[in-house]
Amino acid sequence: MALPNDYHNLWRWGNPENAVQLSQFPKLQLFLENRFGKKLNASSKTPSVKISSSRFTENELKVFFPKLKPNQISLEEYERLRYTFGKSYYDIIRIITSNNSFSPDFILFPETVEDVSYILKQAVANKIKIITYAGGSNVVGAFDTDMSFPVGVLNMQKLNRLIEIDSDSHTAIFEAGIFGPQLEKILNEKNFTLGHFPQSFEFSTLGGWLALRSAGQESGLYGKIEDIVVQMKVVTPSGIIEDVGFPRHACGPDFQRLFLGSEGTLGIIVQAKLRIHKKPESYFWKIALFKNFGSGSEALRELIQSGIHPAIARLSDVQETQLSTLIGHKEKRGLQKFVQSIMKSWLKSKGYHEPCILMMRFAARNESDYTAAKVAERIIKKYGAQKLPSSVASSWESTRFSLPYLRDTLVEHDVLIDTFETVSSWKNLLPLYHHIKNVLKLHNDYFGKGGLLLCHISHVYETGASLYFTMIAPQEKGKEIQQWQELKKIVSDAIIEKGGAISHHHGIGKDHQNWYLKQLNPETKKLLQAIKNHLDPSTTLNPGKLIDAQN
């Protein structure tokens, strides 16, 4: 089908009102045009996709799910199309190049935990597979499934209620379909925060965060979602699993971890109890420029290993630092102004040939946070960093959740832009960083062909840190999919060759499955299979994912 006029909503990021045009970023456009050696023009191609017919009629679905209300079931073609793709570069180019994809046969909208149980029961009885849909913001091919069997998608967004806030114990129970802003607003009204702000925050849900082990930008203070969750209620085909959720205990093995990262293959997370925190009175930034990525990385390591926990700690490599000066909407502000005015002369004279910016945001809960920030300043100074004014951070803050919109317009200008992320021990972190750059050079002449690779460290732990990469390259017209697949294979191979995790917070989906399976211990795989066999003996849940490799 040719896409309807508002096909925008189908593949673009977020809210159409916030969409941006490349022309709003003249410096970036000029930079890329110079680097790629060609003009960047908006693509004139009209996307279209083929959509398979549903295997079912409305009446058949009523027979399968007699207790559901009519508005809880949808067969509508465009609705089904919405659940065919995620929000990754690979998803977009499949749409733009009219690449065939499989669409689910119907969509279900449960409103209660009982609805979810009922739907699973009927799905098992009628041999229908169920894919759980949270916010729809995934970027790892979560919906890329060979749907050679009847498939219904479970849209969880109506399960979006607050169940309980316990202000004494600093916990709150929410239903899993609630979106980030709604959840945070409820907590803010009681002066609490969850502190979980992934870049997808506005368009992702609690259940999605849990099922894919997401990380928020303030993970330094609040932890990753697996540090935040206290207890979950999970509906499986074999029954409902819900543990007591003590703060800590010595009462046998913990089963909740099995569902974190299970990506809809073991059960459907319907509720979760979460740690919440008093909303800090204020925040403050500490910004610094390092002479190179290595010294910045060492400073971050010493910082976290000294017990200093900035809520945000984000160290960009030289490429990302330089590109970040080009993407501010407004001129002469913050980092742009600073870097433009003095970088090229003063910095180089001081040895900042590869300037790398570190942005740290501290929560000001009490005076010990200010002392911690002073210790942080001392440590980064020791590693030769130059302090920058905190106004530099305003650019990042204003674009905190909006970079995916820039991605969209770049893709429409025939630019390949994709991200990937990993995590490893501190000892292995820089070797891994350099290895990835090297393989791109060796196996693809990526940089020679104009490709850019940006990287930052944005989640630091005592034992290691994550690396978050952005690839920007000229799209190879007519070979868009092949180009992406080649690059994805090169960097993913490089990650696991050099001891990085195939994902730190995006998840596995279809895009990372091959490498996930290579990293999985064979006995662990058998154990996961045994657990799957027990919880979902009819393999109703999310076929083709994690250990169920279809190819």
Place this chain on the structure above:
Amino acid sequence: MALPNDYHNLWRWGNPENAVQLSQFPKLQLFLENRFGKKLNASSKTPSVKISSSRFTENELKVFFPKLKPNQISLEEYERLRYTFGKSYYDIIRIITSNNSFSPDFILFPETVEDVSYILKQAVANKIKIITYAGGSNVVGAFDTDMSFPVGVLNMQKLNRLIEIDSDSHTAIFEAGIFGPQLEKILNEKNFTLGHFPQSFEFSTLGGWLALRSAGQESGLYGKIEDIVVQMKVVTPSGIIEDVGFPRHACGPDFQRLFLGSEGTLGIIVQAKLRIHKKPESYFWKIALFKNFGSGSEALRELIQSGIHPAIARLSDVQETQLSTLIGHKEKRGLQKFVQSIMKSWLKSKGYHEPCILMMRFAARNESDYTAAKVAERIIKKYGAQKLPSSVASSWESTRFSLPYLRDTLVEHDVLIDTFETVSSWKNLLPLYHHIKNVLKLHNDYFGKGGLLLCHISHVYETGASLYFTMIAPQEKGKEIQQWQELKKIVSDAIIEKGGAISHHHGIGKDHQNWYLKQLNPETKKLLQAIKNHLDPSTTLNPGKLIDAQN
């Protein structure tokens, strides 16, 4: 058999050289004699135990385990007796009252991971059950098993090597049979610490900590063992499970948590990678006296929820505070001196009718720790606490690991002394505390019969805290076992009735199994059974524990 002369080692705590006599605690003795209304005399009974013969001969064992060296197998009677009991009050009274117990048929001493795999393989082939023995310090009936089948005990203590220290990533890999002091010494030599100091520290091993989810006295800073472990290698009858152990990741479900708290029923933990920390330059104490347990508990809650993390935070209720003034070895020191001199007059005049002591120890890593301590002081002042000199802590520090020795001499003077612990949310913590006291009053006239109940909070989390109770009561001669079983049932019923965990850090063993099973969600139980069926299909590992209830 009558016990040999050194039966001391069989049931008493720790190192015989550190044993104490009740006469060294004249104030305590006088206090208890007054309270119990009788003299405390050393028991004249000669303990003896019956030990079942081994089902096997040395030659038969050679056939079962042809690859093991002679010194890796023991059938010796006294050796087998050592593995019959743990170190709980219930264990002791079973020995003292010559209560029958089952002993294992033989002991095996693996020296390598390969030995462990080999032993499991041969055990499965020869239909022998395997109980894993770590430090032997357990207090929840870990060895209380109906051994109506051939049983070998696996003593893990020869697997006690350091495998690797990664100073950059602050991790270390040790074999699981290493004892606390040996592990800590290796780390201290490189200026690191693990920071895990359970009261059993000197006589417990890494593997035991992991298999029973132990908590150390400095959990406030370093976390419970499940927060410390990064990765484990586990030998199961179906194979070796070992995940990659990234700092954090989004690569599917985490299976390591299944083995934490598995108490030897799912596999044998042979190695673990642990988070380590730079040894703090120094420590400092902040001590305060609260007017009652409630205000102290509220202060602790605000403290931890404000992001202040003392390494040790221990709040004693009024009973424990008062008793602690009686057990120092030396006169006129620290707390004793202070409390003796002014408590009765000055404190009461200020409203401290139920004085409760809070001891906090901070690690001084950098100046932010001092600021945090100042914030802590402000918070506790807000809750009406009186600051005490830090010298008060010296008494606690000097007896940090030695209270079990006092327990031993009290038992030999016909005193019942046992501990139990739980954990719950902050909201439920004081109601749980009062409920336990109430049921002891209602169902047993415990206090009317002279019983004492002491309690402290010693592990605090943002969402809740643990309660650690000590029962001290006159032993009912001739009914020692029945008396303990009655009390254990009353307090355990009370804990789960009121939403506490049946254990915070001691584990389940035989003593807590009934209540563990009552708290376990039925679907979780089925899931654990499915995992057990997969990993240990011949039920070779630790029969009768966790979900395998024999009664």
